[in-house]
Amino acid sequence: ISCRCENVQSCDEKTCRNYGVCVNRTCACNVGRSGIFCEKEITVQVPKFSRGGYMMVKKGGDKRRALREISVKEIYVNFTTVRPNALILWSQKNHNFIGIGLENGFLKLVYSMEDGNKTVIERPPFPPINDGLWHSILVMFYPISMVIDGKHFTQEFARYPNVTTSGIFYIGNTPTLNSSLIEETHGMFADPFEGCIQMFGSNSEFVDDFSKIDGRNIESC
Structure with missing residues (x-):
């Protein structure tokens, strides 16, 4: 035998x-x-995410800077994936958070308001984007609107949301050692991202070379 x-x-x-x-x-x-x-x-210039990998981007690009609470005015990400469910990015400060991901192939934006007392979930009427093609997402606040592959979506509120976080953005996953991703994201996302991310930006500060960004289990696209 x-x-x-x-x-x-x-x-x-x-x-x-x-x-x-x-x-x-x-x-x-x-x-x-x-x-x-x-x-x-x-060499990782355009990162490929798999095996639960993640990257950590700090606003301003300074790994040593002690970050205080920042107001999120806009977020941009350019990515490709074939997975229907995934966390693309997450940022949090105490009870305040913002997250972007996919749910059944559709874009899902979540964020908290009123110091975490209110959670808003946005699902813009756009076709599924887990088709293996490159897609660009721009989220803007004051007022809140989204641009997906050049198409605009606007949401009206009685007052503009003030979305604040620590200024640390986790891309693709969070460093969950003692808890699950769904716990870390308050039940919003259960699956890490699998695919490639070409560019990320927040408040007009962009990253298109990820070779110096901290993270784990990242390959090159």
Whole structure:
């Protein structure tokens, strides 16, 4: 009797290289590293998200700066995916948050108002965008409106929403070690993003080269 078995290597606390971390017997590698034990060096300009990977963008691009609460005026993201359900980005400060993702292939925008006492969920009437093509999303507040692939959608409120966060934006997933993604996002998103993100921006500050951005389990598109 012969057995054709795949020898799957697993990690422990000592085997992950280049500051990788062993999570569930698999090495979670920092941006710029890949391989079973994070032994390979890669260049990530346009990131590819899989295996629960995420990136962390701080407003202003300064990793060392202590961030206070900021007011979110606009968010832009350019991405491609074939997954119907996914978290694209998430930012939070105490009870205030904002999130963008997909639900059954349709765009879903969520944010809190009145210090977290009111949650707003927006689903603009636009066809599914999990078709593997590149799509651009621009969300603007004061007043709130969305531009999806050049098509405008506007929502009227009695007063303009004041959306504030910490200024830290998690792209694709959140670093959930002791809780699930759905818990971290207050039940709004359950699945991490799988696909590629070409550009991200907030308040007119844009990132199109992700090679110096912090994150885990990121490949190159």
